[in-house]
Amino acid sequence: MVDRRRPGSRNQKAKPKAKPKMDVPRLAAWEVLKAVRVDDAYTNLVLPSVLAEHGLTGRDAAFVTELVSGTIRRQATYDAVLAACVDRSLAKVEAKVLDALRLGTHQLLSMRVPAHAAISTTVDLVRSKVGPGAAGFANAVLRKVTAHDLDAWVDRVAPDRGTDPTGHAAVASSHPRWVVDELRRAVGADELDALLAADNEPPRVTLVARPGRATLEELPGQPTPWSPYGVVLESGDPGAVPAVAEGRAGVQDEGSQLVAEAAAAAAVEGRDERWLDLCAGPGGKSALLAALAAGRGARLVAGERQPHRARLVARNLRGADGPVAGVAGVLTADGTRPPFREGTFDRVLVDAPCTGLGALRRRPEARWRRRPQDLADLVALQRALVGSALDLVRPGGAVLYATCSPVLAETAEVVEAVLGSRGDVRLEDASGLLAHVPDAAGPLEGTLQLWPHRHGTDAMFLALMRRT
Template sequence: MSRGTGGEGRDRRESGARSGNASREPQAGGADRVSDARLIAFEVLEAVRSDEAYANLLLPVRLGRARLSRSDAAFATELTYGTLRMQGFYDRVIEIAAGRATTAIDAAILDVLRLGVHQLLATRVPTHAAVYEQVALARRVAPKAAGFANAVLRTVSRTSPEAWRVLVADGARNVDDRLARVTSHPTWIVRAFRTALAREGRADELEALLDADNAAPRVNLAVLPGLGVDEAEIPGFAPDRFSPVGGVADDPIATAEASDGRVRVQDEGSQLAALALSRAVPVHDGEQWLDLCAGPGGKTALLAAEALTVGARLVANEMVPARADLVRAAVAGVPVDVDVRVADGRELDLAALGAPGGFDRILLDAPCTGLGALRRRPEARWRKMPSDVAELTKLQGELLDAAVGALAPGGILAYITCSPHTAETQGTLGAGLERWAGRVEQLDTRAVVQEVSRHPLDLPGDGQTVQLWPHRHGTDAMFIALLRKLDPLSPPTATADPAR
C-alpha cells in the first residue's frame, strides 16, 4: 500500500516481471501444442499469484511482445480476466471435481485447471480443445500431474454450468455466503456492498452489482478538452452518456496511442470525479490547484487540460518516484507546466509547493481497497482483506486532514475513493467533518455532478455525496464528496467548535 498516493506503489507489481514456466519447450518426445493466447494467460495468472503482479499492467506488455492477432489477443484477455474474476467459484468447482482442497494441489497446476474450467463453463471453446490444450500445458509445467489435470477437467466437463452453480451453492451458511460462492466474491465484500446499497435504499440491487463486477467493462476514452481533438475523426466514436469529455471508439487503445496523450483510456466515473472539482464553481484568475495523490496520473491529465483552459496552475504530488514518473508521462500531452512533486501527501510544505496561502482546489483521490474497480482489477478481490480497511481509513483520515489544512479560505476539496465501502466513504468523511466542524462545509455534490453530466444520473441519497455504480451507471464505483473551507472571517455555518 502506497502512503500518500492514489494507488498501489510496489514497482514489481507495476512490471509484473516474472517470466513464468509455461513458455518452456515441450518435454522431449512430446508433440503437444499450446496456443500463444493460453500461454500468455497462464503466465499472467502465475505472475499475479506468485509475484503479486497486476493483470491490467502485465497483460498488455505480454500481448505487445507476442504481437498476437486481434482475435488471439482478445481470447488471451478473456481467459486472463475471466479466470481471475471467477477464481473463487472455479476453485470450489475444482475441489468438488478433484475430491481435494485446492491447497493440496500444486499451484501451477491449479492455474492450469482454473483456465481450463473457465473455458469449459464460460466460453464457447469446444470441450475437446479446452481439455487437450490445458493438459498439454500441464505437461509443460508439471508433467507428472498431467493425468490428474485431464481427469479433473473431464469431470468438470460432464456437468453443466447451471448444475455447477447449484453444487457450489450447496451448504452455504446464509444468503451472503451463497451469493459469495456463486458470484465469486469474498463474503466480506458481499456484505460491504449490501451495506452500501442499503444506505441508498437499494439493497435489492446487490445481485445486479455482483454480476456487473464479473462482466468485462467497455474500454472508455477521455478526450482531453481544449487540445484540438476532433471527435468526428475518431473511427466509431460515440459520446459517453454522462461524461462530457468521454466516449467510446472502434479501437480505443489504438486511438489513445495515436493521440500524443490528448486522448486517454479512462473510466467514465473517474472523469466525472475530476470534473466535479474543476467545474464545481466558476474559476477565478490565477487559481492554484493540487492533485494530492496523483499517481498514476489519469485524473491529473484531465485536471491539467481543465487548468489550461482557465489559466490555473496545477501541482501534482505523488509519494512513490516510479509513480511520479507515470504522472509526468500522463500529462506530457497537455501543453501546460504541471509541477510534479515527490512527497508524502500528509506532510505538505505549502511554501515549497508555491502556494503559501493554500490551494483553491484540491483533488484527494485517496488510497483505498479499490473495491469499486473489481471489473478492471479482478485479482484485488482475492488480495484485499477486511483488516486492510482499518489501516486504509486511518491513512485516508490523515490525508483528508492534510488536504483541508492545505486549502485556502473558500477553497474546494474533492474527496474521492474508488470504493463504495461505507467505512472508506461516509466513515472517513464523517470523522473528518467532525474534526473540522465549523471550518469546512459540504457542498451539494449531487447537484454539481448532475450539472457536469450530459444526462441525468440516478443518484439516491441526500445530495451531499455521490456514489456511482457499475450496475447502475456503467462506471467504476466512485465515491465523490465536495467540501469548501470556510473563511475564518465569515460566520461559521456549523455549530460545533473546530476540533482536530
Template structure:
C-alpha cells in the same frame, strides 16, 4: 487334451509424443502465475506477455483475444471455479499445487464460461498441463476436467452453492465469484446509498457488473482535443458517445486507443468515465473568491491530473500535481506533457505538505484505497484484499483529507475521492475528519453531476457499475470556511 487359448495380441506401447505448445494458453498460464507468485496485476503483466509471444511465436490477434479472455475470465470467476474444482478432487484445494490449480481454473473457464467445445477444452488444457506440469500431473488434470465437463455451469452451481434462503451471502459469493466479506460489504454500502436497490436484485446486479468485461473509455482533454475528433478518427461503428461526461468516448470491443493520433500525441487518454466525473465536478464546484491555483494531492498515475490541468488552463489557472512515489510522479509528468497551461509536478508526501497552508483554490485528493470499486478492471484485487486492509488504509485516508483541507484557502473547495464504495473508506472518513474541525462544510455534489440517476440523498455521491456504467467512484465535496 484341452487346447490352450490363443495368446492375446499385445499392443506395442505408443511412442512418446512431445507435447505441443499452445501460445495463447501458455500466455494465459504465465499471466496467472505472475498474478499468484508476484502479486502482479493482469492489466500490467498481460500486455508484455502478449508482445513477447507475438515476437517469438507469431501470436496473432485472434490468439491474443483468446489469451485475454482466458486470463480475465479465470480471475473474475475464480471463486466459482474453485468451488466446482473442490467438488471434483479428493483433497482440500490448499493441498493442490498452485500451478496445477491455475491450469484447472483455465480449463474450468473454457468448459463452463466459453463456447469452446468440451472435448477441445479438455484436450488443449491437458496438453498445456503436459508442457508446464509434466505428464504425471497432466493425468490428474485430465481426470478432474472430465468430471467438470459432465455438467454445465448452472448444474454445478445448484450443487456447490448453498440455497439463497439458507445462506444468502455465501450463495452470492459462489454464484458471482466474490469473497464473502466483499459481498457483505458491497451489500451494506448499496443499502446505504441505494435503499430501494439493497435487496437481492440490487446486489446481484452489482456483482454481475463486476464480472462483466468493462468498455475502454477515452477522455478528450479539453482545449487539446474533443470527443467529436476522437469519434471522427474511427469508423462509426467503433465508438459511442460517453454516458455522462462531455469528454468521454466509448470504444467498441477490440478497439485500440493506440490507433488514434490524439492518444499518441497525449491530447487524449484512456480514463474511466467515473474518474472524469470526479474531476469535472470538482472543477465545476462553486467557489468564493479567485480561481488561480489548483492541487491534485494524490496525482499518480496522472489521468485526473491531466484532465484537471486542461480544465484549469482554460480558466488561466495553474495546477500543482503531487505524487509521493517518484516513479509514479514521472507517470504524472508524462500524462501532463504538452498541456498548454502552467503546471508543476512534484514528488511529495501529501501528509507532509510541500506547500504552505491555504495556498490553493481547488484541491483533489483521490486517496489510496482497497480498489473495491474497480473489480471489473482488476478482478484479482478481490482475492488479494483482506478486511484488515481497510484498517490499514484508514489513517492514511484521514490524514490526506486533513492536509487537503489545510491546503485550501478559506472559500476554496476540496474534493475527497476514492475508487471504493466501502463505507469505511467513504462517508466514515469524511465524517471523522469533519467531526474534529469547525472550518469546513459539505457542498452538495449531486447538482454538479446532472442527469445521473440514483445519486441518493447526498450531499456526497457514490457511482456504481450497474447503475452508471462506471467504476464505483466516491466523491465528497467540502468548502473550507474561515
C-alpha cells in the same frame, strides 16, 4: 559373426522426444496467471508485455484478455467446482496445475469454447509444464467439470441462499464473504446481486479527449452517456488511435472522467487560479484536470508520494514540446506532509488510495488481495489526506474527496470523521456537479455515488467540502 543390426544403426543416437504441442494463447494466459500469483503482478500491467512477447494481437489478444480476466474474476466459483471434481484438497494440488485447471474451467463454463478444445489444450499445457502424470489428472478433472453447466454447478456447490445468503453470494458471484457484506451495507440487499454481477462483466474500453488537446471527433466509438469528454471504443487497440499515441487523449474509465469534471465544476469564492491534485498517480485525472484548468486560465500542481507513479503522472502531463498548458508542476511528495503553505490552493482533488472495491471489473485480482484488516490503515490515511487538503485550500476554496470504493468506512464515515474533528469545514451539496447523472445520490446527503450496475462506471464516491 554376422552383424544383424539394421544398416546405419551403428553409433546412432536416440532421437529426443518431441515436446508436447502447446496452444500459444493458452500458454500466454497461464503465464499471466503465474505472474499474478507468484509476483503479485497486476493483470492489466503484465498482460501487454506477455502478449507482445508471444506476438499475439487482434482476436488472439482479445481471447487471452478474456481468458485471464474472467478466470481471475470467477476464481472462487471455479475453485468450488474443482473441489467437487478432485479427490483431494485443492491446497494439495500443485499451483501450476491449479492455474491451468482454472483456465480450462473458465473455457468450459463461461466461454464459447468446444469442450474437446478446452480440455485437450489444457492437458497439453499441463503435460509440457508439469508432466504426463499431472496431465492425466487434469484430463480426468476437466471431464468431470463438463458434467454440468455453470448454473447447475452453482446450485450444487454454493451454500443454501436461505440459510447462508452471504456464503451463497460469495460462491455464486465469486467475491470474498467480507466483500459481499461490505457491498451489501453500501448498496442494500435489493441491488446486491446486480452489483456483484456487474463486477464480473468485462469493462468497456473508454477513451477521454482532453479538452484543448483533442476532440471527440478524433476518437473512434460512441460518446459516453454521462461524460462529455469520453467515447466507448468498440474494438481495436487504443494505442493505435493517433490522439492516444500522442498523449492528447487517453484510456480512462467514465467514472474517473466524472470525478475530474466535478472537481473542476465546484464553485469557489473569489480567486480560482491554483489547483492541486494531491494523490495524482498514475495521472489520468490530472491530465483531464490540467486541460480544464488551462481553458480557464488556471494551473494545476500534481503531487504523488511514490516516485514511479510520479513519473507516470509526469508522462501523462507532457506533450511533444514539454509540459502541457495548465500544468504548474509534478512533485514527488507525501500528501499527508505536503511541501506547501497553508491556504495555497483554490481547489484540491483528493483521489485517495482505497481498497479499490469499486473497480473490480478492471482490477480482477483486487478482490483476492484485499483483507478486512486493510481498511483500518486505509481509512486512517484517507482521513489524514483530507485533513491535509483542507489545510492547503484557502478559505472559500473547495476540496473534492473521491474514492474508487463504495465501502462506507471509506466514504461516509471518513467524511463524518473529518467534519466532526474540524470547525472550519462544511459539507457542500455536490449533486449539482453531476446533475445530468441519474440515481447517483450518495450515502450522506449532498454526496454522490456512481455504480457499475447503474451507470456502467467504477463505483466512485464524491464528497465536496469547503473551507470556511
